[in-house]
Amino acid sequence: MDLMITSSAEMKKITSLDDDKLWAGFDWEETDKILSGEIKPRTLITSYPFPAIRYPQRGPLIAQELVSVFPNSCYMRRGIRSKLHEVIAKAKKKHFTSLILTHTNSRGHDELIIISLLNGASAVFSVIDFIPRADIPNCANPLSRRIYPELHMKSFDSQASVGTARMIQALFPKVTSSGGRPVAWFQKQNNHIFFRSHRFCYEEALSGESSSVRRQVQECGPRFALKLKAVERVSFETGKFKLLCVVNHCKTDFV
Numbered sequence: 001m002d003l004m005i006t007s008s009a010e011m012k013k014i015t016s017l018d019d020d021k022l023w024a025g026f027d028w029e030e031t032d033k034i035l036s037g038e039i040k041p042r043t044l045i046t047s048y049p050f051p052a053i054r055y056p057q058r059g060p061l062i063a064q065e066l067v068s069v070f071p072n073s074c075y076m077r078r079g080i081r082s083k084l085h086e087v088i089a090k091a092k093k094k095h096f097t098s099l100i101l102t103h104t105n106s107r108g109h110d111e112l113i114i115i116s117l118l119n120g121a122s123a124v125f126s127v128i129d130f131i132p133r134a135d136i137p138n139c140a141n142p143l144s145r146r147i148y149p150e151l152h153m154k155s156f157d158s159q160a161s162v163g164t165a166r167m168i169q170a171l172f173p174k175v176t177s178s179g180g181r182p183v184a185w186f187q188k189q190n191n192h193i194f195f196r197s198h199r200f201c202y203e204e205a206l207s208g209e210s211s212s213v214r215r216q217v218q219e220c221g222p223r224f225a226l227k228l229k230a231v232e233r234v235s236f237e238t239g240k241f242k243l244l245c246v247v248n249h250c251k252t253d254f255v
């Protein structure tokens with residue numbers, strides 16, 4: 001994928017702004033309809049067309065694992081001739097609201113990009129300590145696609161967290177709180193976003209002549225942490241990215 005980088009003068013000006021002003025450059029009207037429950041999100045998940053030679057299956061593995069994380073999502077295998085603007089055009093034609101790209105570079109570092117197909121906002125994350133479902137002891141079976149999880153966003157309480165949290169929230173349908181629903185957790189801590197998901201299992205416990213129902217928690221997986229690297233704007237027509245901010249160079253906590 002091509003990357004269009006802003007001039008150094010523009011970059012310096014942008015990185016000195018606080019997060020609210022940076023994300024304010026995007027139109028969030030349609031995204032807010034997802035957060036309010038007016039429309040349901042749909043997410044297309046795919047990987048880079050040219051995987052690292054040493055890790056050819058890593059990016060596709062992460063992409064397929066994420067299908068169990070984000071409701072109304074599906075995985076698309078991407079051919080080597082596939083251009084990003086073509087993927088975006090197909091996704092928009094089928095009414096997807098977000099696109100997720102996964103990639104593992106030659107050093108074995110995992111990366112994930114969330115692109116809003118509603119306003120072109122793009123958040124680039126490093127993926128840290130990704131543990132697939134198969135490697136989690138006593139991992140629950142994938143959730144029914146008919147049962148949406150209850151989303152919990154923890155510690156996204158600063159102004160600098162609003163844009164990042166919004167990109168994640170727009171991947172989940174709005175649901176009413178219920179004690180029986182599976183739960184997806186995104187917790188911000190020390191500039192990282194930790195993800196866990198679990199569901200509740202109910203077992204009958206016998207004690208003498210009486211019995212009771214015991215609720216247990218079972219992890220659904222996968223496990224991973226995210227660290228925001230950059231904020232970009234993607235062109236739907238060309239598939240090129242315009243770099244707005246590299247987080248390591250910013251004066252504010254963007255996560």
